[in-house]
Amino acid sequence: MRYQLYYWPGIQGRGEFVRLALEDSGTAYDDVARGKGGKASSGLDAMMAMMKGAGEKKPPFAPPFLKSGKIVIAQVANILFYLGPRIGLAPKDEGQRLWLNALQLTVADFVKEVHDTHHPVATGLYYEDQKPEALRYAEGFLDERAPKYFGYFERVIDKSGGPYLLGRKISYTDLSLFQLVEGMRYAFPKAMKTIERKISKVVAVRDRVAERPNIKAYLASERRIAFNENGIFRRYPELDK
Amino acid sequence: MRYQLYYWPGIQGRGEFVRLALEDSGTAYDDVARGKGGKASSGLDAMMAMMKGAGEKKPPFAPPFLKSGKIVIAQVANILFYLGPRIGLAPKDEGQRLWLNALQLTVADFVKEVHDTHHPVATGLYYEDQKPEALRYAEGFLDERAPKYFGYFERVIDKSGGPYLLGRKISYTDLSLFQLVEGMRYAFPKAMKTIERKISKVVAVRDRVAERPNIKAYLASERRIAFNENGIFRRYPELDK
Numbered sequence: 506m507r508y509q510l511y512y513w514p515g516i517q518g519r520g521e522f523v524r525l526a527l528e529d530s531g532t533a534y535d536d537v538a539r540g541k542g543g544k545a546s547s548g549l550d551a552m553m554a555m556m557k558g559a560g561e562k563k564p565p566f567a568p569p570f571l572k573s574g575k576i577v578i579a580q581v582a583n584i585l586f587y588l589g590p591r592i593g594l595a596p597k598d599e600g601q602r603l604w605l606n607a608l609q610l611t612v613a614d615f616v617k618e619v620h621d622t623h624h625p626v627a628t629g630l631y632y633e634d635q636k637p638e639a640l641r642y643a644e645g646f647l648d649e650r651a652p653k654y655f656g657y658f659e660r661v662i663d664k665s666g667g668p669y670l671l672g673r674k675i676s677y678t679d680l681s682l683f684q685l686v687e688g689m690r691y692a693f694p695k696a697m698k699t700i701e702r703k704i705s706k707v708v709a710v711r712d713r714v715a716e717r718p719n720i721k722a723y724l725a726s727e728r729r730i731a732f733n734e735n736g737i738f739r740r741y742p743e744l745d746k
Numbered sequence: 747m748r749y750q751l752y753y754w755p756g757i758q759g760r761g762e763f764v765r766l767a768l769e770d771s772g773t774a775y776d777d778v779a780r781g782k783g784g785k786a787s788s789g790l791d792a793m794m795a796m797m798k799g800a801g802e803k804k805p806p807f808a809p810p811f812l813k814s815g816k817i818v819i820a821q822v823a824n825i826l827f828y829l830g831p832r833i834g835l836a837p838k839d840e841g842q843r844l845w846l847n848a849l850q851l852t853v854a855d856f857v858k859e860v861h862d863t864h865h866p867v868a869t870g871l872y873y874e875d876q877k878p879e880a881l882r883y884a885e886g887f888l889d890e891r892a893p894k895y896f897g898y899f900e901r902v903i904d905k906s907g908g909p910y911l912l913g914r915k916i917s918y919t920d921l922s923l924f925q926l927v928e929g930m931r932y933a934f935p936k937a938m939k940t941i942e943r944k945i946s947k948v949v950a951v952r953d954r955v956a957e958r959p960n961i962k963a964y965l966a967s968e969r970r971i972a973f974n975e976n977g978i979f980r981r982y983p984e985l986d987k
């Protein structure tokens with residue numbers, strides 16, 4: 506089975522949580538809107554058309570979405586819930602899958618709050634138009650929210666016996682945790698130094714993921730887009746501390 | 747099977763999306779933290795202890811969560827994904843369940859943005875401490891975001907052939923859509939008058955849900971907590987327009 510991933514070209518964004526699972530498992534996929542050679546724009550057009558619902562009975566609200574044969578699946582946690590057991594990154598047991606899904610949805614909540622550090626007022630405005638609000642937001646985010654989320658994942662690894670969230674076996678949410686650490690290090694290098702002091706098990710997951718051969722190859726490839734100031738994790742030094 | 751729902755007492759909040767599904771389907775459940783008679787505080791203590799992970803190998807990050815026999819399920823969309831087919835409010839087909847889950851996750855995204863109209867800067871601060879930011883946030887929310895979300899659900903109903911999101915059969919996300927309309931009418935009565943002009947199919951879902959016997963009985967009962975200014979949907983007239 507070859508999958509088609511639809512996501513904005515040029516950023517890691519929310520699509521990256523899906524890409525990491527596809528890459529780690531060596532699953533074949535097309536990154537449609539990025540295209541190949543000169544085809545990028547036609548892929549992007551196709552993505553926009555699907556959201557508008559042209560010929561699509563179940564139009565997604567927003568990217569990323571994944572096409573698997575005839576079905577289209579939107580929302581990161583939903584995509585990973587579907588892919589997980591098929592690509593060896595989730596258990597098949599229902600209770601375990603639901604537990605993993607709850608963790609992944611907590612990752613999604615965290616990601617939304619990261620996004621809001623630079624867009625606390627409106628997605629439709631530029632960061633430059635909401636800077637005072639962003640400064641206030643980022644303060645509470647770095648002091649309370651980020652440590653709370655990471656502290657939660659630390660506790661989960663501790664209770665599972667580690668080294669991963671579910672215990673001995675890696676899951677797609679461990680790959681997402683890698684991305685959260687990488688992104689936070691990029692966006693808030695100073696604050697992360699403090700935060701990381703208390704989350705050694707989370708950092709150990711990050712290190713293990715970084716050493717996985719398929720992830721290593723992916724990170725070194727052109728398929729891994731660099732962090733930048735159009736994505737979720739943005740480096741605005743004035744927001745860090 | 748009797749379920750135990752854990753959620754903050756005193757507000758509808760996110761727990762309400764689960765309550766509506768349990769009530770509509772006539773499913774037996776305990777609203778643990780609200781308790782019965784004098785037992786409320788011990789139920790709340792139990793909820794807090796579960797989050798702290800006392801004796802719990804899989805501690806939830808936040809309420810609501812549902813206990814079903816030995817398993818504990820957190821995150822609204824995840825709870826409804828589990829309950830749906832068991833209580834007759836979701837199809838059993840995998841593709842349909844994933845589609846419904848994507849819709850429910852879009853409801854969750856909408857709810858988070860509603861919450862942020864009164865808490866754009868920090869969950870840990872009072873509304874009164876973030877009023878200027880809330881005024882700016884609410885403007886974009888009412889002009890763009892709320893119409894965009896509702897317009898999306900309108901399109902989905904249209905494409906399914908109606909009258910519900912999935913077509914002829916009601917699902918748990920239709921109950922959530924009812925709650926979104928009710929909540930928005932409570933919080934932003936003026937803006938909703940304008941918004942509702944373009945979403946007649948969404949409003950028709952709201953009306954159908956309101957007429958269902960179990961929902962009618964629930965809404966008239968003491969179990970339905972009134973909207974108030976501690977919940978997700980708050981009436982602050984200065985934010986409406």
